[in-house]
Amino acid sequence: MDIGGIYFYFFNVDIMLKVFPALLSGLWVTIKVSMTIIAIGFSLGLILAVIRSLEIKYIGKPINAFIRVYVDLLRASPYLVLVSLVYFALPFIGIQLSTFWATVVSFGACLSAFAEEIFRAGIEAVGRDQKEAAKSLGLTFLQTMRYVILPQAIRISIPTLTNRTVAITKAISMASAIALPDLLKQARSAQALVANPTPLVQAAIMYVILFYPFVRLTLHLEKRMGKES
Amino acid sequence: MDAIIENFFNMEVLFRSRYLLLDGFQTTLRLIVLIVLFGQAFGLVLAVMRHANRPYLNPLLIGYVDIVRSMPILVLLMLIYYALPFTGIRFPRFWAATLAMSLNGGAYYSEIFRSGIEAVEKGQIEAARSVGLTYLQTMRYVVLPQALRIVLPPLTSNTLELIKASAVASVVALPDILKMARQAQSLTLNPTPLVGALILYLIILLPLVQLVTHFEKRFPHHA
Numbered sequence: 001m002d003i004g005g006i007y008f009y010f011f012n013v014d015i016m017l018k019v020f021p022a023l024l025s026g027l028w029v030t031i032k033v034s035m036t037i038i039a040i041g042f043s044l045g046l047i048l049a050v051i052r053s054l055e056i057k058y059i060g061k062p063i064n065a066f067i068r069v070y071v072d073l074l075r076a077s078p079y080l081v082l083v084s085l086v087y088f089a090l091p092f093i094g095i096q097l098s099t100f101w102a103t104v105v106s107f108g109a110c111l112s113a114f115a116e117e118i119f120r121a122g123i124e125a126v127g128r129d130q131k132e133a134a135k136s137l138g139l140t141f142l143q144t145m146r147y148v149i150l151p152q153a154i155r156i157s158i159p160t161l162t163n164r165t166v167a168i169t170k171a172i173s174m175a176s177a178i179a180l181p182d183l184l185k186q187a188r189s190a191q192a193l194v195a196n197p198t199p200l201v202q203a204a205i206m207y208v209i210l211f212y213p214f215v216r217l218t219l220h221l222e223k224r225m226g227k228e229s
Numbered sequence: 230m231d232a233i234i235e236n237f238f239n240m241e242v243l244f245r246s247r248y249l250l251l252d253g254f255q256t257t258l259r260l261i262v263l264i265v266l267f268g269q270a271f272g273l274v275l276a277v278m279r280h281a282n283r284p285y286l287n288p289l290l291i292g293y294v295d296i297v298r299s300m301p302i303l304v305l306l307m308l309i310y311y312a313l314p315f316t317g318i319r320f321p322r323f324w325a326a327t328l329a330m331s332l333n334g335g336a337y338y339s340e341i342f343r344s345g346i347e348a349v350e351k352g353q354i355e356a357a358r359s360v361g362l363t364y365l366q367t368m369r370y371v372v373l374p375q376a377l378r379i380v381l382p383p384l385t386s387n388t389l390e391l392i393k394a395s396a397v398a399s400v401v402a403l404p405d406i407l408k409m410a411r412q413a414q415s416l417t418l419n420p421t422p423l424v425g426a427l428i429l430y431l432i433i434l435l436p437l438v439q440l441v442t443h444f445e446k447r448f449p450h451h452a
Contacts, residue, residue, distance in 0.1 A: 005316070006316070073431070073435075075389075075441075076430070076431050076434035076437070077427060077434070078395070078407075080396040080400075081407055081423070081430060085423050085427060088411070088414065088420060089237065089414075089423050092236040092420050093233055094232075170300075170302075173301040173303045173304055174301075174303050177399075184303065188311075191311065196315075197312035200308055203304065208300055211299040212296075214299075216295070
């Protein structure tokens with residue numbers, strides 16, 4: 001194929017300008033969903049990690065076992081299978097979620113599972129000594145967590161967590177399969193409308209622009225952490 | 230409770246859709262084996278090329294890895310399956326999926342292999358070269374055997390993620406396990422086959438998750 005053909009089919013500026021508003025609205029959906037998933041995933045993950053390190057008498061063991069099963073199952077489930085289950089299967093028992101919330105629930109649950117593992121590893125890394133020292137100073141469990149353990153644990157968790165978050169927010173494009181009007185879905189619709197694959201190329205470029213800084217950030221954080229440890 | 234069993238764990242429906250599910254599972258298994266194999270081979274080649282440190286190759290390699298890592302795997306698959314045919318290059322579904330996921334996997338694997346190669350002490354490479362081994366021999370007999378052992382934990386967790394991503398092949402209508410489960414669902418008007426698909430995936434992936442957890446405990450900084 002000649003240069004003109006490549007230009008016409010993949011980098012057609014007329015088409016790019018025409019479909020840009022639609023793609024922008026898709027990008028906005030992608031960003032909104034990502035933000036919601038990050039908020040839910042991080043907070044749920046942190047809560048679960050703290051519960052798991054509580055070591056409550058009697059009921060602690062079954063609760064921990066339950067959290068472990070939750071985490072393992074979600075870490076092992078392909079995102080697309082999960083989101084299909086939530087969107088196509090749950091309505092059969094009367095739970096009908098919009099595409100937005102079906103995406104948020106399935107991906108948020110996945111992120112919470114990864115975040116739990118990462119935060120827990122961080123909490124364990126801070127160590128028992130500090131916990132006991134704080135306790136002997138008269139701090140309650142929650143105070144110990146709030147002022148001693150978590151500030152350090154979260155800091156340790158940041159590189160791994162960023163890495164995982166980038167991976168999961170990238171995977172949100174899979175929700176276009178349940179017709180979430182995200183960037184990829186808008187690009188596919190636009191492609192069908194103009195009978196030209198330029199919108200797909202354009203969406204790919206927009207994705208790269210969106211995620212490239214975070215990919216670089218992850219590498220940078222990992223390198224810095226590697227030096228410290 | 231009855232509604233949950235009736236709709237999600239309906240043995241009769243599962244039995245009726247067994248051929249579809251197993252058919253799809255077979256396709257998924259073939260896809261998984263190929264993408265893990267090709268992805269790792271490609272990643273290894275990229276890593277060795279990057280380590281060879283050729284000034285004209287480096288920008289290309291870095292650019293490739295960064296761009297692929299910034300692009301969702303489904304976007305790459307759609308570019309290959311829906312956009313590439315306009316240039317006259319047309320892949321069947323299965324090979325489009327294999328190509329997209331191997332290209333994506335290769336970028337991630339290459340970073341992992343590279344960190345392993347870099348972790349092997351430089352002196353060993355110099356020693357190997359000074360006893361007369363060529364660059365490729367040094368890689369084959371001295372560096373890679375050690376590097377592979379170092380990177381086993383991230384290698385496993387990356388393989389887990391790559392296998393999870395294989396489900397996106399159903400979006401281009403490859404008759405994989407997810408696609409077949411959706412088809413069985415619309416035939417039986419019952420979502421049990423979807424649960425069946427998830428269970429088949431879990432059979433492969435849960436042991437991998439256990440392995441990753443095991444590595445994370447043993448080498449907390451490498452996973």
